Amino acid sequence: MSNDNRQILDFIRHLLSATANAALYGMEHPQVLHLSSQAFASIGAILESRQDFTLLIVENELVIDGHPQDLSLFLSRFAQILKSRGIGTIKLMAGITKQEVVALIGGLARQLDDGAQGTASSDHIRLGKVDIRVAESSGEANTGESSKPALTLPDMPKEEFARFMDIYETVKKKQKLQINGVFDVVSGFINAFRQEGKPLLAMAALRDSDEYTFTHSTNVCVLNLAQAMALGIEGQLLNDIGVAAMLHDIGKLFIPEEILTKTDKLTTEEFTIMKQHPDKGARHLLETSGVPRLAVIAAYEHHLKFNLSGYPKVSPGWQQNLCSHMTMISDFFDALRTRRSYRDPMPLPEVTGMMVGMMGTDLHPALTRNFLRIISMLSEAVG
Numbered sequence: 109m110s111n112d113n114r115q116i117l118d119f120i121r122h123l124l125s126a127t128a129n130a131a132l133y134g135m136e137h138p139q140v141l142h143l144s145s146q147a148f149a150s151i152g153a154i155l156e157s158r159q160d161f162t163l164l165i166v167e168n169e170l171v172i173d174g175h176p177q178d179l180s181l182f183l184s185r186f187a188q189i190l191k192s193r194g195i196g197t198i199k200l201m202a203g204i205t206k207q208e209v210v211a212l213i214g215g216l217a218r219q220l221d222d223g224a225q226g227t228a229s230s231d232h233i234r235l236g237k238v239d240i241r242v243a244e245s246s247g248e249a250n251t252g253e254s255s256k257p258a259l260t261l262p263d264m265p266k267e268e269f270a271r272f273m274d275i276y277e278t279v280k281k282k283q284k285l286q287i288n289g290v291f292d293v294v295s296g297f298i299n300a301f302r303q304e305g306k307p308l309l310a311m312a313a314l315r316d317s318d319e320y321t322f323t324h325s326t327n328v329c330v331l332n333l334a335q336a337m338a339l340g341i342e343g344q345l346l347n348d349i350g351v352a353a354m355l356h357d358i359g360k361l362f363i364p365e366e367i368l369t370k371t372d373k374l375t376t377e378e379f380t381i382m383k384q385h386p387d388k389g390a391r392h393l394l395e396t397s398g399v400p401r402l403a404v405i406a407a408y409e410h411h412l413k414f415n416l417s418g419y420p421k422v423s424p425g426w427q428q429n430l431c432s433h434m435t436m437i438s439d440f441f442d443a444l445r446t447r448r449s450y451r452d453p454m455p456l457p458e459v460t461g462m463m464v465g466m467m468g469t470d471l472h473p474a475l476t477r478n479f480l481r482i483i484s485m486l487s488e489a490v491g
């Protein structure tokens with residue numbers, strides 16, 4: 109466990125004790141004041157060496173800095189408290205004041221106490237809400253919309269596709285990546301998502317492939333963004349998750365064309381070469397300035413399964429990043445749902461059935477459930 113991670117766990121422990129005590133004895137109790145000071149001291153120590161960090165709730169699991177944590181009693185309690193208040197993410201930023209920490213504790217404790225609303229974001233504490241669109245599928249947030257969204261593409265993504273296609277071609281020819289262009293494309297997708305929502309997601313699942321790795325990357329990007337937004341992730345982290353998806357297979361540009369486009373089964377030698385694409389991609393991204401760290405990690409880890417089998421080989425106890433788990437899920441889904449020259453797309457119920465069977469071995473269970481909720485919502489929407 110990294111030192112950072114240990115300090116973050118200390119912070120959560122203090123925050124949780126302070127909240128529980130405040131709910132029982134009120135904010136003015138000496139024990140609560142003491143625990144609040146401890147929580148503030150531990151968060152201060154963490155933010156001395158970094159600008160911010162984000163805690164994320166995925167079902168009842170807590171993810172720190174992208175790393176899902178083992179479920180200790182206090183962590184699952186903390187995750188439950190946040191979840192019961194509709195909080196999906198907490199971003200804590202340098203410059204945080206003791207007052208803000210105390211207000212956070214007070215807000216969480218009040219709701220524990222009487223169910224009142226009101227844990228609010230402040231200048232250096234950003235609370236992300238779990239996206240309401242996930243709740244729609246269970247009928248909890250019926251917006252009364254009756255019209256089914258069309259499956260036609262809005263104008264914007266075509267331009268974005270063209271732009272990404274350009275960037276992609278340049279990497280192929282000159283082996284140099286223009287990272288700023290990728291950021292623009294991803295923010296274009298995020299904006300389109302906000303306006304179009306479901307139709308854009310539908311497009312990802314149903315578009316035919318021309319240039320496979322290219323269309324595949326845009327599909328995985330849209331699917332990753334949908335997963336992340338449904339978990340309440342916003343801002344820089346959302347952008348980075350999209351960029352990571354866009355670039356996850358960049359290493360394939362360094363694999364011989366005849367292996368990439370081969371429609372028959374790969375020989376053992378060919379598969380050994382193919383399996384090098386995560387490592388080659390991560391190395392390429394490491395050498396490119398301005399690439400988010402998350403993109404390097406996801407490129408390296410996106411063929412690692414939940415149980416750490418898959419490739420590349422990693423040591424036992426390896427902590428796979430959440431973004432890599434998400435990318436693996438989107439990647440698997442898209443690979444089977446896209447039409448290839450040599451096969452039709454697999455029917456949706458078969459793909460989702462397979463995914464359910466792979467939960468806990470190949471795929472991250474909570475994230476897969478989140479993904480399947482999005483897909484079932486989508487298939488209901490488009491009929």
Ligand SMILES: [Fe+2]
Pocket residue numbers: 356357385410411
């Ligand atoms: Fe890949």
Ligand SMILES: [Fe+2]
Pocket residue numbers: 324328356357439
């Ligand atoms: Fe892929």
